[in-house]
Amino acid sequence: MIDIKTGQPADADILVIPVLAERVIAAGSEHVPDLDSLSSLMDSHDFTGKTGESLFVQLPRGPTEELLLVGLGDEADTEALRRAAAVAARKTKTYRVVATTMHDVGIDSSVDAVVVGTLLGLYSFDEYKSKPKESRVAALVLVGGDVAVSEIADAVIVADAVSLARDLINRPAWDKPPAAIADIALGLSADVSVKVYDKTGIEEAGFGGLIAVNLGADRPARMVVMTYSPQDADKTVVFVGKGIVFDSGGLSIKPASGMEAMKTDMAGAAAVMAAVKAIAELKLSVNVVGITPLTENLTGGSALKPGDVMRAYNGKTIEVLNTDAEGRLVLADGLALGIESEPDLIIDIATLTGACKVALGNSIAGLFASTDEAAAIVAAAAESAGEKVWRLPLEPEYRSLIESDIADMKNTAGRWGGAITAALILAEFVGDTPWVHLDIAGPGRSEKSEHYISTGGTGFGVRTLIEVARSLESRHDS
Ligand code: MN
Ligand code: MN
Secondary structure (H helix, E strand, C coil): EEEEEEECCHHEEEEEEEEEEEEEEEEHHHHHHHHHHHHHHHHHHHCEEECEEEEEEEEECCCEEEEEEEECCCCCHHHHHHHHHHHEEEEEEEECCEEEEEEHCCCCCHHHHHHHHHHHHHCCCCCCCCEHHHHHHHCEEEEECCCCCHHHHHHHHHHHHHHHHHHHHHCCHHCCCHHHHHHHHHHCCCCEEEEEEEEHHHHHHHHHHHHHCCCCCCCCEEEEEEEECCCCCHHHHEECCCEEEEEECCCCCHHHHHHHCCHHHHHHHHHHHHHHHHHHHHCCCCCCEEEEEEEEEEECCCCCCCCCEEEECCCCEECCCCCCCHHHHHHHHHHHHHHHHHHCCCEEECCCCHHHHHHHHCCEEEEEEEHHHHHHHHHHHHHHHHCEEEECCCCCHHHHHHHCCCCCCCCCCCCCCCHHHHHHHHHHHCCCCCCCEEEECCCEECCCCCEEECCCCCCCHHHHHHHHHHHHHCCCCC
């Protein structure tokens, strides 16, 4: 736990100062005793203030003995600030108390950006290290500006939620059977009521997609429904997260290298759990239902076979020609269950298709939407969270590609446009409810650590879902 508070540079071991391109100090120049010599130091070290740059400076006299300059680039926008805060956090993790003026650059949400960037920059997953490398940082001191304690507290809730999602994603599949994830959901927050469907409950409810995918696994599936309903809320949003705890591909088995990262195939479910927890802790005035179908996709003796037909919760049938296209089967149940709450908006989030990763790369999620308004709400939320999304089409002409000879649809339509045909299958389960599908196969996990992203699960989507809830929140004037 890092203590984050307001204070003075004298309280700290090092002071972080943000610098814009052209070596313009963005905030905190009054704490630098000799600006001329600082300027020539930047010059001699080729430090220009570009994004990602940093420079340690020893001060002969001043409020602290050391400064760290961090570059913000041409313009101090919120995302540049988040990233620079994370760069600073990584650089200063051997200090006990770090002061910063980064939040005082005069842009919106700057306290949130600095706190979230700092805490996520310091994130590491070391549950399985015998000797974890601990950060020494005990406190972050925000110097200057007009900082409300509640702004700091809210930002910590958001950063903790992303860290929770990362922990869940990074945990090995062995240690997160569906029942264990359901137990974590039960303990998320006193303000969230949780219903867990066990094996019998799933069969009685008729979650046929979840049953089908779970056939090849020994450990039973769970369907988890988390509900947060504050007294004064008008709007309701439903989140559905794909929770494939491990995806071997089933009998349509993946090559060995394609399986290495497959403990992360529950990143959507992790994002939903973390977002619901944060929204409850932030006490946002909006009803939220989080749904996570959880199972492994394995190859046991009873495994789902290509050619099998399953019947989803809403009665529609899907012919399964490729058992590695399993996410859409469990999401079909989750979405069909979710619209029963008659929400104003339903959003699913899933590491769904390699095709989306081919289309948009590792940093951008595919966004599909049934209405322009729903797309706009989620795109705006993602923008303010600093999470990149790009809208792809629900092309009606491609519907014919998922027609089956013997069922209502088939679960795969071949290689081309695979992200779109997957979304078209999901569209069969949302009725007329305004719906957005986020395909996070790319940004849900990362192979490198940079700024506030670390290797493994990224927690992508947590902040977007929280921002969606913020944008739907009722404002009751009293
Ligand atoms: Mn798969
Ligand atoms: Mn999968």
